[in-house]
Amino acid sequence: MVLEVEAIENGSETEPQANGYKVKLEVFEGPLDLLLYLIKKEEIDIYDIPIARITQQYLDYLSLMEQFDVDIASDFLVMAATLIQIKSKMLLPPDPTISGQEEAVEDPRKELVNRLLEHKKFKAAAEMLWTKVQVEQEVFTRALLDIDKENTEIAATVYDLIAAFKTVCDRQREEQEMEIAHEVMTMEQKMEELKALFTDSLEVNISRLFALAKSRTDLIMTFLTILELVKESVVRLIQDRPFGEIIAIKR
Amino acid sequence: MTKEELKPILEVLIFVSEEPIKLKHLYEILADEEPAEINLAVQELAQEFNSREGGLEMREIAGGWRISTRPQYHEYIRAYLKTKPSAKLSLASLETLAVIAYKQPVTIPEILEIRGVSSSSAIKTLLDRRLIVPKGRKECVGRPVMYGTSKEFLIQFGLKDLSELPSIEDFEELATT
C-alpha cells in the first residue's frame, strides 16, 4: 500500500516510549481509517468484529492522541459514541417478545461493517487513480504552435465564475476599508506623519508627498498640513525657478 | 475522398488541435465525408501510427483523439524541458476524488458520510486543479452544491470517458481481503 506509507510519512509521526513499549502514533485521515487499521493489525474478520475489544483499542488510541496533544477531530468522537452504542446494544439480552425462530434482530454491527467495506472500496479506487495519474504525468503533448496563440485565454467553469466574483468583492472591500482608514486620519496625525519624514531627510520634494496620498481626502489633508507646517515655521518651501519643483526644507 | 486520402488529413487535424479532438468536430470540418467513413479511417490511422513503435502514440482520451509521447521516455523530456512533475495529490484528495468520480453528482455531506471525515480542503484542492466542477444543486434541504468530475480529470487520468473507470464493485474483493 504505497499510499498508506506515503500518508504516514507526510503525517506527524512520533515514536514515544510509553510504559516501556514502543508506541507508534500514526495520524489517520479519519475514524474509519483508524478502525480499518485496528482491524488489520489485530487480524480480525471484518464481518465479525469483537466490538468490545475494538472499542477499547479505539478509545485507548484517542487518549494516546490526547496525551501527545494531537487535536482530535470531532469525527473521531462521533465514531467513539457509535462504537459504545453498538457495544451496549450487543450486551442487551434478546427481546423475549420476538420469537427465536424469526431471527428478526439485526446485528447492531451491520451498518458499521457496511460503512467500513464501502470506505475500503474507495480507498482501493483511490489507489487505482494514483497509479493512473502516475503514468499520465509521464506523458507529454506537443509544444505550443503559433495557431494556439490566437486563443490564449482561459476556459471557464462555474467555479471560475464564483472565484472571479469573489476576487472582485474582496478587491472592492479592501478599497473601501482603505478609504475609511484614511478618512479618520486627523490633521494632528498627518502632522506627525510628515514631521517623521523630515527627521530622515532635511528636504523633501512636495510632489512626492502628494504622490503618497491614498485618497482625495488624504491629498487635501496633506496639502493643508504642509501649509500648517510652513505657518508653524517647521519647514520652508522653495522653488528654484518658475513652475519648477517645490522643495520643502526643514528649518 | 478515399480512406487513404482521409488519413493524413485526420492526422494533421489531430496534431494541430490543442485539446483531444472529438469525432463530432472532425465530422464538422470534413462535412462532405460520411461519419462512418471518418470513424473507420481514424481507427485505421491510429493502428498504423502506433504500429511504428516510435516515441509517439495516437490515443483516444477524454472523448477525443490526440498524439502524445509514450510514458517511458519522460525522463529525457523532463531533462530537456527542465520541468518537474506537478505536485502529487494527497491521499485525502485522491479518496475524495474517487468518491466524486464514482458517486457523481455528489454533495459534500454525502462525501462526508462515505469518508467519515470532512473533505472541504480536499474539495478546494480538486476545484483549484480543475479536476472537479460544481454540477448544480441537490433538491433537498439546504440545496447543497453537487460535484462531478471534469474533462480535465479524464485527461489527467488518461481516461477515454467515465465508463472506462473500473466498476466500483471490482474493488469489493480487495476490500474484503
Added chain:
Amino acid sequence: MTKEELKPILEVLIFVSEEPIKLKHLYEILADEEPAEINLAVQELAQEFNSREGGLEMREIAGGWRISTRPQYHEYIRAYLKTKPSAKLSLASLETLAVIAYKQPVTIPEILEIRGVSSSSAIKTLLDRRLIVPKGRKECVGRPVMYGTSKEFLIQFGLKDLSELPSIEDFEELATT
C-alpha cells in the same frame, strides 16, 4: 544505447520542443552517446518518419529539427481554426460576467463601481457571445441600460437556472477549513 533505442527518444524530443531542436541540444541531453551516432539516428529517423507519407513530416529547419504538418493540408487547418471552440473568456470578461451574473440586473456604471475599472470592451465581448442581454433601463438619471445573463449563459455553464449558481458562502467554508 543502440541506434534503434535512440530513435524514439529523439522523436519525442523533437515533438515536445517549442523551437526546432538543434543537434547541439540533443548531444547535451544524450551526453553518454556519440554525437556521430546521434546524427546518424536523426537522419534515419526522419527518413523513416517521412516514408509513412502521413500528414506530418520531420524536417530540418533553421538549424534544428521539428515535426510539422505537410503544406498541402493547410486548408484543413484553416477549416479547423474556423470551427475551433471559442467558449473561452479573458479574465476581464470573466470578472465582468461574474458581476453581471451575481448582481443582475446591473448597469455599466454599477459594474464600474464594483470592479473599479471600465468594463466596456468586456461587455461588448459578452454581448457578442450572447452570454448577456440588455434587460430594460434603470429608472434613474440618464436611464442607463441594465444587463443580465442569457439563456446561452445557462447552457454554456451547465446550469438549469440561476438558482443553481453556487453562492460565495458555498466556497467560503472550503477556503477556511
